[in-house]
Each structure stands twice: as C-alpha cells, then as structure tokens.
Amino acid sequence: MNRYRITYQKTGPLRYISHLDLQKIWIRTLLRAKIPLAYTQGFHPVPKISPGWPLALGWNGLGEIIDLWFDFENLNPLLEITEKDLSDRINQNAPQGLHVENLQLIPLYSPALTTITHSAVYGINFSTKISPDELQKKMNVLHAAPSIVRSRRNKTYDLKPLIENFSIFPDPDQNTIMEVQMAARDSAMGRPDELVEALGIPMDQIRFSRLYFLLESSLNI
Amino acid sequence: MNSKEIEEQLDQFLLNVQKPGRYVGGEFNSIQKNPNLIKTRIALAFPDIYDLGVPNLGMSIFYDQLNQISDVWAERSYLPWEDMEAEMRKRKIPLYTLESKTPLSEMDMIGITIPYESLYTNVLNFLDLAQIPVFSKDRSAEHPLIIAGGHSTFNPEPMSAFIDVFVIGEGEEVFSEIIHIYQSWKLENKAKIELLHEISSLEGVYIPSFYEPEYHSDGTLARLTPVFVRAKQKIQKRITAVLPPPPKHFVVPLIDVVQNRVAIEIMRGCTRGCRFCQAGFVTRPVRERPLEQIIESIETSVEETGHEEIALLSLSSSDYTQIQPLVSKLHEIYNKRKLNISLPSLRIDTVSVDILEKLRGSRFSGFTLAPEAASEKIKRTINKHITEDLLLETVDMIYSHGWQTIKLYFMIGLPGETLEDVQAIADLCIKVIKIGRKNIGKRSQLNLGISTFVPKPHTPFQWAKADDPEQIVEKQKLLKDSLSTPGIKITWSQSDTTMFESWSSRGDRRQSAVIHRAWQLGAKFDAWQDHFNKEAWIQAFEENHLDPNFYMHRERGENEIFPWDHIETGVSKRILRKEYELSLKGDLREDCRSGCYGCGVNQSFALIRAENPDSKWFCPPTPYQPEDSK
Ligand code: SF4
Numbered sequence: 001m002n003r004y005r006i007t008y009q010k011t012g013p014l015r016y017i018s019h020l021d022l023q024k025i026w027i028r029t030l031l032r033a034k035i036p037l038a039y040t041q042g043f044h045p046v047p048k049i050s051p052g053w054p055l056a057l058g059w060n061g062l063g064e065i066i067d068l069w070f071d072f073e074n075l076n077p078l079l080e081i082t083e084k085d086l087s088d089r090i091n092q093n094a095p096q097g098l099h100v101e102n103l104q105l106i107p108l109y110s111p112a113l114t115t116i117t118h119s120a121v122y123g124i125n126f127s128t129k130i131s132p133d134e135l136q137k138k139m140n141v142l143h144a145a146p147s148i149v150r151s152r153r154n155k156t157y158d159l160k161p162l163i164e165n166f167s168i169f170p171d172p173d174q175n176t177i178m179e180v181q182m183a184a185r186d187s188a189m190g191r192p193d194e195l196v197e198a199l200g201i202p203m204d205q206i207r208f209s210r211l212y213f214l215l216e217s218s219l220n221i
Numbered sequence: 222m223n224s225k226e227i228e229e230q231l232d233q234f235l236l237n238v239q240k241p242g243r244y245v246g247g248e249f250n251s252i253q254k255n256p257n258l259i260k261t262r263i264a265l266a267f268p269d270i271y272d273l274g275v276p277n278l279g280m281s282i283f284y285d286q287l288n289q290i291s292d293v294w295a296e297r298s299y300l301p302w303e304d305m306e307a308e309m310r311k312r313k314i315p316l317y318t319l320e321s322k323t324p325l326s327e328m329d330m331i332g333i334t335i336p337y338e339s340l341y342t343n344v345l346n347f348l349d350l351a352q353i354p355v356f357s358k359d360r361s362a363e364h365p366l367i368i369a370g371g372h373s374t375f376n377p378e379p380m381s382a383f384i385d386v387f388v389i390g391e392g393e394e395v396f397s398e399i400i401h402i403y404q405s406w407k408l409e410n411k412a413k414i415e416l417l418h419e420i421s422s423l424e425g426v427y428i429p430s431f432y433e434p435e436y437h438s439d440g441t442l443a444r445l446t447p448v449f450v451r452a453k454q455k456i457q458k459r460i461t462a463v464l465p466p467p468p469k470h471f472v473v474p475l476i477d478v479v480q481n482r483v484a485i486e487i488m489r490g491c492t493r494g495c496r497f498c499q500a501g502f503v504t505r506p507v508r509e510r511p512l513e514q515i516i517e518s519i520e521t522s523v524e525e526t527g528h529e530e531i532a533l534l535s536l537s538s539s540d541y542t543q544i545q546p547l548v549s550k551l552h553e554i555y556n557k558r559k560l561n562i563s564l565p566s567l568r569i570d571t572v573s574v575d576i577l578e579k580l581r582g583s584r585f586s587g588f589t590l591a592p593e594a595a596s597e598k599i600k601r602t603i604n605k606h607i608t609e610d611l612l613l614e615t616v617d618m619i620y621s622h623g624w625q626t627i628k629l630y631f632m633i634g635l636p637g638e639t640l641e642d643v644q645a646i647a648d649l650c651i652k653v654i655k656i657g658r659k660n661i662g663k664r665s666q667l668n669l670g671i672s673t674f675v676p677k678p679h680t681p682f683q684w685a686k687a688d689d690p691e692q693i694v695e696k697q698k699l700l701k702d703s704l705s706t707p708g709i710k711i712t713w714s715q716s717d718t719t720m721f722e723s724w725s726s727r728g729d730r731r732q733s734a735v736i737h738r739a740w741q742l743g744a745k746f747d748a749w750q751d752h753f754n755k756e757a758w759i760q761a762f763e764e765n766h767l768d769p770n771f772y773m774h775r776e777r778g779e780n781e782i783f784p785w786d787h788i789e790t791g792v793s794k795r796i797l798r799k800e801y802e803l804s805l806k807g808d809l810r811e812d813c814r815s816g817c818y819g820c821g822v823n824q825s826f827a828l829i830r831a832e833n834p835d836s837k838w839f840c841p842p843t844p845y846q847p848e849d850s851k
Pocket of ligand 1: 492505506507813814816817818819820821822823824839840841
C-alpha cells in the first residue's frame with residue numbers, strides 16, 4: 001500500500017458537484033485509470049480516500065488536496081509507477097474540470113490531511129464593482145474593529161481572527177482581486193463569502209476561488 | 222441567447238437550484254466536437270429530468286452511434302426540474318444542449334425518446350422551453366426537425382400534432398438514414414414538406430401530417446387516409462435483422478442518478494406471449510446477442526466507466542439460450558471483483574435462484590419475481606401460468622439461501638377478474654411469508670408490488686375495457702385488509718397514473734388537442750406521483766368534447782378500426798384477436814419456441830431475414846410470402 005497526496009483543480013462543470021459526489025468521481029476515475037485503490041479492512045470494505053476540507057459549491061478550486069491509498073500489488077503490470085505516469089493516467093480518465101496538478105508519495109502513517117491543514121488562500125474576484133482603493137479602505141475599517149461578529153447557522157462567532165492575511169490588486173482586465181488567507185482548521189474555518197458580507201458588498205457577480213492550502217509542513221519551510 | 226451568454230447566466234443562479242450538477246454537462250465520455258467541422262447537429266432528448274434520462278439505454282445507443290459519424294454531433298438534453306424551469310423562464314434562457322450549451326432551436330434535428338405515455342405533456346414543455354413551436358404545423362425549415370421514437374410511439378396518434386417524424390420500432394438504422402436525407406435536403410435549400418416526403422420513403426417511418434382521420438358518429442375511427450398518393454397505407458415497424466453491437470461508450474454522470482450502472486441488452490423480443498405485455502408483442506422476433514459480445518462489452522464498459530454495477534437486460538433472461546455459460550463466465554471473471562451484476566426478469570424456478578446466487582457477489586439485495594396472477598383462472602387469462610407449487614418451492618429456496626427480502630409483482634384489474642381472484646393473491650402471499658418465517662423467522666420480508674392493469678395497443682387485450690376505478694379500490698382494500706401483517710409491505714400503482722395511462726395508451730388523434738390543453742393548464746411531470754394534475758386533464762377533455770371513458774371503459778367491437786391499426790408490428794391483428802378469445806375462454810398458448818402459431822412476425826420480416834443469412838431468430842424459417850398470398 002502506498003499513500004499519495006494529490007493536488008488538483010476542481011473547475012468548470014465540476015464546481016457544481018458536491019463534496020460527496022466528488023469522492024465517487026475520484027473512485028470511478030481511478031477505476032478507469034486502472035490504478036487500484038486500497039480498501040479498508042472489515043466487513044464492508046470501502047476505498048481508502050481522505051479528501052481535504054470541502055469546497056463551497058460553485059467555487060473554483062485551483063489547489064485542492066486529497067490523500068489516496070493505492071494498492072500496487074493489484075496494479076496492472078503494464079503500468080509504470082512514476083508520479084508523472086500516475087497523474088497522466090488520472091487526467092486521461094477524469095471528467096472535464098478535474099485535473100491533477102501534482103502527485104506526491106508521502107509516508108503511509110503521516111497525520112491526516114485535515115489535521116495538518118492550517119489555512120487556505122482564497123481569491124475573490126469583485127469584477128469592477130469596487131476599485132482596489134475603495135476595497136482597501138473598507139478592509140482597513142473592518143480590520144480596525146476589535147472584533148467582527150457574524151452569525152452562521154444560528155451561531156455567532158468572531159470572523160476577525162480567521163482572517164490571517166490579505167492583499168488587493170487589479171487583474172489585467174481591471175477586475176479588483178483580493179487574495180485572502182483564512183484559517184482552515186476544524187475548530188476555526190474562515191469563509192471568504194462571510195468576509196464579503198461583512199464588508200457590506202452585494203454578493204452577485206463576485207467569484208470565489210480557493211487557490212491553495214497551507215499545511216503544517218509547508219509552514220515550517 | 223448564445224452559448225456563452227447561457228453559461229454566464231447559469232453561473233448567476235445555478236446555486237439556487239437543487240442538484241445543479243444536472244445542468245452543466247462535462248461528464249466523462251460526453252462528446253465535444255468542433256462545430257465548424259459539423260454538418261448536422263442533433264440533440265437527443267429525454268423529456269424528464271437528468272436523473273431518469275441518463276440511464277436510458279436508447280439514448281446511450283444513439284449517442285454512441287451518431288457521434289461515430291464524423292460530420293454529425295449528437296448532444297443531450299433533458300427536462301429541467303421545476304425550480305430550474307422557473308429560473309430559466311424568468312430569465313428567458315432557452316433549453317440548451319449539455320455539451321455545448323447551444324440553444325436547442327439551433328439544432329438540425331431533435332430526437333425525443335418517449336418510452337411511456339406519461340411523458341406526453343413533458344414533450345410539449347420541452348419544446349416550449351426550447352422556444353420551439355409545439356405544433357408541427359407551426360414549424361418550418363428554419364426549425365429543427367422533431368423526431369420521436371420509443372415504445373409509446375407504437376400508438377403515435379395522441380402525439381401526432383407535435384411530432385414531425387415518428388420512428389416506429391428499432392431506430393438504429395433509420396436514424397442515420399434520416400440524417401443522410403436531411404443532409405442532401407439542406408444543401409438544396411428546399412421546403413420542409415420536401416424533406417418529409419423524402420423521409421416518408423424510409424421503412425419504419427411515420428409522418429402523421431400525411432394522414433387524415435375520419436370518425437363514425439359513435440366516435441370510433443372510420444378510416445385514416447393518406448393525403449398523398451405516395452404515403453404508405455401501412456407503416457411496418459423497423460427491425461434490425463441482427464442486433465447491433467452494444468454501445469462502446471457510456472456517459473458517466475457526475476451526480477447520482479436513479480441507476481448508476483451500465484446496461485447491456487442480451488436479447489430482444491420474447492416468445493412467452495403473456496397477453497398483457499406490450500413489449501412481448503412489439504419487440505418480436507427474438508434475437509440474441511452472442512455471448513462473446515456480451516462479455517466483451519461488459520469488460521470494456523466496466524473499464525471505461527468505472528461503474529460497479531451491470532444490468533443485463535431482456536424481457537425474459539432465462540430464455541437466453543446461453544444463460545448458463547454466460548453466468549458461469551461472469552462468475553469466473555468477476556467473482557473476486559467488487560462488481561454487481563443484475564439479471565432481471567428471470568423465470569420463476571429454482572434454476573434462477575442458482576443463477577442469482579452465482580452473480581450476487583457479497584450483496585444480498587431483494588429477490589424479485591413476477592407471477593402477476595394467483596388464481597388459476599387469471600393465470601390462464603393472461604397466459605402466464607406459474608404453478609403454485611413451483612412458486613412456493615422457489616420462494617423456499619430463496620429464503621433458505623440467504624435472501625431476506627422477496628419482491629413479488631402482481632396485477633389487478635385484469636379482464637374477467639373477480640374479488641375471488643384477488644383473494645387468491647392474498648392467500649398466496651400469506652403462504653409465501655409463512656415460508657419466510659419458517660426459514661429465517663422475523664427477518665423474512667415480503668414486498669408486494671400491486672399494479673393496476675392497463676390494456677395496451679398491439680396486445681390481445683387491446684379490445685378490453687379497463688377495470689372500473691371503484692372495482693380497483695375495492696380490490697386494493699381487500700388486499701390491504703388481508704395482508705396487514707408484519708413482514709408484508711405493499712406498494713400500489715397510483716390510481717391517477719392508471720387512469721391517465723388507460724386513456725392515452727389507446728388514444729386517437731383527437732387527444733393531441735387534449736394533451737395540448739392539459740399542458741396549457743399546467744399538466745406536466747404526469748408520471749411523478751404528486752404532480753398528476755387531474756383537474757387539468759378533465760377540463761381538457763371536456764373542452765374538446767371528448768369523454769375519457771370512451772377510451773378507458775369501453776369494450777371495443779371485434780371489427781373496430783383502431784387508431785394504431787396502420788402501425789404494423791408484424792404480429793397480425795387476426796392473431797391478437799384469436800389470443801383475446803382464447804384468453805376469455807381460459808385457454809393457454811404455449812411458448813412459441815416449442816411451436817410456432819404463426820403470429821405473423823416471421824412472414825412480415827421474411828425479406829430482411831433472407832437478406833441477412835447470419836440472423837438467428839427463433840421463429841421457424843418460412844419462405845417469403847408476399848402479403849396477398851396469405
Ligand atoms: S412467428 Fe411463430 S415463432 Fe416467431 S414469434 Fe411468431 S409465433 Fe413465435
């Protein structure tokens with residue numbers, strides 16, 4: 001058994017596919033790619049896969065992560081086991097919008113993906129609804145407050161400590177972009193749409209992407 | 222709106238609808254082509270939601286087949302659910318193809334699959350959402366050609382006002398012939414009528430606008446007359462002499478649909494002659510698919526899709542002559558793999574239990590049997606005669622071999638049925654659950670599916686009246702009362718659905734106006750339990766001065782001309798009548814594998830059989846006889 005950490009994109013039509021359906025898509029894609037997934041032990045064996053934090057429906061994921069366990073004993077002997085070959089195979093058998101960017105062998109018993117995920121970086125595209133300067137001002141005001149109390153699913157929480165970093169800039173098409181790093185831990189999950197709401201900017205025509213995750217190991221470097 | 226605008230619009234609101242994955246395409250094995258290299262663009266349509274449409278085998282066959290033609294691009298389209306429909310109508314977004322998001326009105330042709338009658342209003346809604354006029358007469362050469370096929374079109378008349386071209390029977394060959402004609406017609410820039418004329422020369426094609434009905438004063442049909450000399454008097458269904466190989470590529474949906482599986486047809490047609498079964502009569506002759514082809518197709522489609530479930534389809538799997546070798550082979554290949562193979566419609570006997578035991582793998586789903594009737598009289602009426610001993614012996618074996626749930630299908634409302642016959646169903650079910658209790662105690666479960674019989678065209682019961690709703694209620698009550706014991710669960714067919722089916726399946730041309738009006742009044746998704754809009758339909762009948770009872774509760778005269786008589790399935794009306802009479806007398810007809818009774822199929826298709834010497838049919842070979850020498 002080998003464990004791989006895979007960084008991939010979830011874009012296009014796949015934006016509208018739920019976290020649960022996406023896992024089934026992974027399983028089918030690997031079956032088609034003839035890369036045997038390892039199964040759990042027990043009476044009802046299920047494929048060993050461990051996805052990162054769910055991505056909100058409708059958003060682009062440009063650096064999503066999933067851990068997969070492959071069972072190379074059952075591998076088609078004609079298949080090469082290089083990282084490039086594995087990711088090529090997956091990409092050839094993936095539906096539109098699912099694309100492996102990077103595939104890396106990791107120690108079998110390293111900690112679970114979600115426990116070592118620290119933060120996520122989001123891109124918020126405001127189109128031309130607000131200029132970078134204006135947005136910067138709004139962010140400054142927001143940041144000056146001692147706390148940003150929000151309520152979600154009938155629970156109130158403070159958004160402020162979940163915002164870890166941000167930068168604002170125009171893209172080549174003169175759209176206003178904000179990249180924001182937010183906490184992505186079990187106990188503290190920052191949502192960029194909550195931030196936009198806290199800024200008092202109407203949500204229509206704003207596009208969200210999750211650009212990449214920051215893992216414990218990558219923070220140490 | 223062009224495809225780019227449609228996509229932009231979708232991004233604005235898709236998150237507000239349930240299951241947005243239905244509306245975005247992008248599935249593995251869905252086909253993208255460069256529109257600049259395409260001569261003919263086709264939308265294949267299933268007039269119900271994505272979840273039901275994707276598993277449809279007919280759609281998969283045509284999608285695979287047509288996309289193999291290099292200058293043709295076949296895309297798919299399904300009916301949006303109500304929340305999506307509301308958004309689309311509000312924003313004036315036309316219905317589009319999933320692959321390229323092109324508005325359907327820009328297609329050259331739209332091929333609509335209509336397997337059952339309850340999709341009729343959906344077809345209208347589909348065209349309307351596509352911003353295409355619903356009436357055939359209102360569409361010109363500028364509009365896509367609307368083609369329909371599927372089992373309900375063996376009586377095309379109720380939908381005749383909306384469809385340009387019906388394909389009757391097996392469409393695998395006809396579709397590409399129509400495309401061929403279409404392509405040269407388009408080059409010549411001629412009128413739509415010219416196109417229809419050309420297409421009408423094909424076998425198995427029916428163009429309703431070329432015919433005019435006349436009625437007797439009692440409302441029955443007097444005649445259906447061709448308005449053009451060249452229009453055929455009779456339309457013979459199309460068949461392929463040899464079953465074409467199964468589709469190579471199946472679209473793999475991104476979301477869960479009703480059946481997440483690959484379906485492979487192992488055999489077409491049936492010789493059993495159950496008198497209620499339309500499929501059994503309209504799909505004759507029996508043609509099998511070679512064993513090797515089935516195995517190969519399972520292997521490639523499992524690899525290609527990543528599905529872990531395979532369904533082997535036919536009307537009567539036990540009659541597939543290679544069933545034992547097929548099952549052994551599948552057992553050998555897939556025993557260790559996590560694959561589920563379902564083989565529905567097995568005969569009721571212990572051999573079937575052996576077969577399913579080999580295939581079931583680690584999963585014990587329910588075991589399904591369809592005795593349909595319990596009393597001796599009704600078994601004879603419907604010509605499905607399974608002895609009680611055999612049924613109980615099979616049930617005993619099923620419960621003792623590890624299955625906990627048995628599903629039994631019965632029918633009520635059959636011609637001549639009395640409460641006594643229905644009581645026999647209840648008595649039999651009690652025996653069944655007792656056997657379950659004896660074997661595995663309280664874990665045993667019996668699920669009953671009690672459907673209400675609807676007489677169908679092209680069957681021996683096409684003359685029969687449908688049972689009165691009051692009778693049905695009483696029969697259902699009897700079953701409910703007799704079977705309210707733990708371990709037994711009953712599901713019924715909805716009385717509204719039954720009623721709808723019985724007036725539309727044997728409807729005539731005048732029902733087009735009724736369907737149109739009912740749709741205007743809000744009828745759609747008629748097959749969905751809580752959606753059936755009875756008031757709309759009743760009003761639509763009234764406004765058109767038609768009586769639903771005329772279609773439902775009327776015993777037809779022996780010589781009555783039926784609205785579907787010009788559609789020939791190959792089984793002669795004379796034989797159907799004979800079967801009806803036998804049925805009333807309680808006489809059985811043996812499976813015609815053990816003796817041909819000359820239903821007409823082998824004569825009707827003798828020519829195509831002769832042209833294809835490698836066709837293996839079960840009908841005895843007869844020399845080709847021209848119609849008039851019979
Ligand atoms: S022609 Fe004879 S053998 Fe063939 S289906 Fe009809 S009755 Fe059966």
